[in-house]
Amino acid sequence: MLFLLFSVCGASQPENTKGVEVEAMKSKKILIVYLSRTENTKAVAEMIQEKTGGDLVELKLKNPYPENYQEIVSQVDQENEDGFLPPLKTRIKNLENYDMVFIGFPTWDMQLPPPIKSFLNENELSGKTVIPFNTNAGYGLGQSLAQLRSLCPKSEILKEFSVEGGYEKQGVLLAIKGEREQKVSAQVEAWLRAIEILK
Ligand SMILES: Cc1cc2nc3c(=O)[nH]c(=O)nc-3n(C[C@H](O)[C@H](O)[C@H](O)COP(=O)(O)O)c2cc1C
Numbered sequence: 789m790l791f792l793l794f795s796v797c798g799a800s801q802p803e804n805t806k807g808v809e810v811e812a813m814k815s816k817k818i819l820i821v822y823l824s825r826t827e828n829t830k831a832v833a834e835m836i837q838e839k840t841g842g843d844l845v846e847l848k849l850k851n852p853y854p855e856n857y858q859e860i861v862s863q864v865d866q867e868n869e870d871g872f873l874p875p876l877k878t879r880i881k882n883l884e885n886y887d888m889v890f891i892g893f894p895t896w897d898m899q900l901p902p903p904i905k906s907f908l909n910e911n912e913l914s915g916k917t918v919i920p921f922n923t924n925a926g927y928g929l930g931q932s933l934a935q936l937r938s939l940c941p942k943s944e945i946l947k948e949f950s951v952e953g954g955y956e957k958q959g960v961l962l963a964i965k966g967e968r969e970q971k972v973s974a975q976v977e978a979w980l981r982a983i984e985i986l987k
Contacts, residue, residue, distance in 0.1 A: 817885050818842030822892030823903050825853070825860075828923040828953030829892045831964040835976045836890055836921065840985060843886075847903050850875040857956050864896050873906040880911060888917045888985075891936070894953065895922060898930030905939065914942035919983065923953025923964070949979045 820842045824830035830846065837844040851874065853860045867874065893904045900908075918940050922929055929950055937945060951972055954963045964972050980986040 816887045818888045818890070819880070819883070819886040820844045820890040820892065821847060821880070821907065822890075822921075823847045823894070823901055823907075824892070825894065826954045826956055826961040828962060828964045829894050829921070831962070831969060832921055832923060832949070832951065832972065832976060833890070833892045835973050836892075836980070839977060839980055840890075842888075842890065845878060845880060847907055848877040849903055850877050861897075864902060867902040868897055868899065872902065873909055874902050876903060876906050876910065878907075883911055883913075886916065888919060889913055890919045890921060892921045893932065895924035895927065895930055895932060898927065898932075900932040900935045900939075905935070908936070908939035913940050916943050917946060918943040919946045919985070920948040922948060922950040924950065925955040925957065926952050946983045947979075949976060951975065 818840050820833050820836050820840075822829050822833040822845075824833070824846065833844060833846075836842065853863060866872075891904065891907075893901050896902075918936070920933065920936055922932065929948070933948060952963070954960045977986065
């Protein structure tokens with residue numbers, strides 16, 4: 789019945805190549821997990837979701853970080869120093885059903901945010917394809933990719949997408965909006981083609 793429904797939907801829009809790509813992606817189960825405070829990484833995650841049809845999950849913490857920027861910076865510094873892994877409220881059901889896991893994060897303290905370390909520590913991604921994406925204030929990814937590689941030693945890690953997002957320290961929160969959102973969306977699409985997620 790479901791198959792019939794897809795066939796009918798497909799037949800009704802033969803010109804829509806995006807639709808065809810999304811249908812093709814459904815053979816590979818895609819999960820998009822992200823952490824975002826000021827919604828720049830969330831904007832990129834939603835673009836990936838729209839283009840691939842994957843399942844989108846935002847990582848939430850049991851004890852949320854402070855709203856205040858200086859306080860979160862101090863707390864994250866301390867957590868990194870102590871190797872503290874903050875407990876997550878978000879649990880991924882049926883992770884074993886996914887073949888590809890996009891992992892999105894802002895650069896914090898020039899490395900992976902502690903909640904992403906918690907996620908990689910708690911979830912077994914061996915044998916899966918892991919695809920990192922990132923936003924930052926213009927200083928790049930720092931140590932985060934090296935940390936990701938060491939936390940997912942048995943995953944195939946594809947080329948990342950990284951783009952400038954907000955700069956909370958200077959009062960710039962969500963920067964990926966309006967015209968900038970369209971530009972970033974085109975960059976995301978080009979990247980997804982380059983890594984052969986989209987044909
Ligand atoms: C605690 C904290 C630490 C940060 N550290 C860095 C950093 O080391 N390098 C950098 O380029 N940006 C840093 N940023 C800025 C974020 O990476 C940037 O604003 C990003 O786009 C935020 O993503 P989001 O809107 O999804 O939360 C930091 C932001 C926070 C809140």
